[in-house]
Amino acid sequence: SAVISQKPSxxxxxxxxxxxxxxxxxxxxxxxFWYRQQPGQSLTLIATANQGSEATYESGFVxxxxxxxxxxxxxxxxxxxxMSPEDSSIYLCSVDTGTxxxxxxxxxxxxxx
Amino acid sequence: QxxxxxPQAVILREGEDAVxxxxxxxxxxxxxxxxxxxGEAPVFLMILLKGGEQKGHDKISASFNEKKQQSSLYLTxxxxxxxxxYFCGTDPFNTDKLIFGTGTRLQxxx
Numbered sequence: 001s002a003v004i005s006q007k008p009s010x011x012x013x014x015x016x017x018x019x020x021x022x023x024x025x026x027x028x029x030x031x032x033f034w035y036r037q038q039p040g041q042s043l044t045l046i047a048t049a050n051q052g053s054e055a056t057y058e059s060g061f062v063x064x065x066x067x068x069x070x071x072x073x074x075x076x077x078x079x080x081x082x083m084s085p086e087d088s089s090i091y092l093c094s095v096d097t098g099t100x101x102x103x104x105x106x107x108x109x110x111x112x113x
Numbered sequence: 114q115x116x117x118x119x120p121q122a123v124i125l126r127e128g129e130d131a132v133x134x135x136x137x138x139x140x141x142x143x144x145x146x147x148x149x150x151x152g153e154a155p156v157f158l159m160i161l162l163k164g165g166e167q168k169g170h171d172k173i174s175a176s177f178n179e180k181k182q183q184s185s186l187y188l189t190x191x192x193x194x195x196x197x198x199y200f201c202g203t204d205p206f207n208t209d210k211l212i213f214g215t216g217t218r219l220q221x222x223x
Contacts, residue, residue: 031209042115042200043155043213058210092154096209100143102202104154 002027002095004105012111013083020079021108023093028073031096034066036089037107043092049076083112114138116203116214123219125191133186133217135201144177144184145202145211148195155200158186188219196221 003026013019023032034046047057047068055068069077080087088111094102116137123131135144143162147155161177161184172189188195198218202211 033210042216045210045212048210100160100204100209101157102145102209102211103157106154 002029002097002103004093004095004103006093006105006108008108009106010109010111012113015084015112017083018079018081019083019110020077021091021093023076023078023105025074025095027097029095029097030073032070032076033094033096033102034068034076034078035092035094035104037092038089046078046091080110083110085112088112115212116201118199118201118214118217120217121215123217125195125219125221127193127221127223128190129221131188131191131219133188133199133201133219135184135186135203135214137182137203137205139182139203139205141177141179141182141184141203141205142207143204144175145204146175146184146186147200147202147213148197149200150197191219191221193221193223195219 005024007022032049035043036046037043045058046061047055049055049068049070051070051073065081067079090107090109092104092107094104096102116135119134145160146158149155163179175186177184198216200216201214
């Protein structure tokens, strides 16, 4: 397994601003993922972040809106840019420890006013 | 493309059994099951790889029928701690990217 932390745990932001979410894992992992989960809904994959390569985005998500960094094997950031109320959601990171199993961080609860 | 889970919600008394189904329109390489309690992160339960295997631990088990592109999660003698929302996650292309199902909310009462 893996222990994953995220910062901030929650935030309230004004529309038009940007927020960077950090994800830290206690061991080196190759694959990290970023998900969005709207209240009461399922999880939707935003992008996959592998160290040493550009993040790959799923349909409906673009780099200009959700830039991702992956500077090393234990850390990643997701930025939500030029936010609107529709971006209000829970953002979760997860890691694959090489066993085809994903472990999730506690999530960042974002409210955009 | 999103797997469909049924039922959408289940209410149980302690000790009762439940089955949660996950159906995909795509051929599957693997199916993953998670439980998420309110306000918490999803917690991994088990993974099933193609080959029609069954798995289980404690009183929770699962099966995977790759021909039918379906998986089922079996909860027996339910406990209060089983309450939460259950999600299946499918990996159609063996890329380790998961597509999560619609979710099943399970509530267990004393």
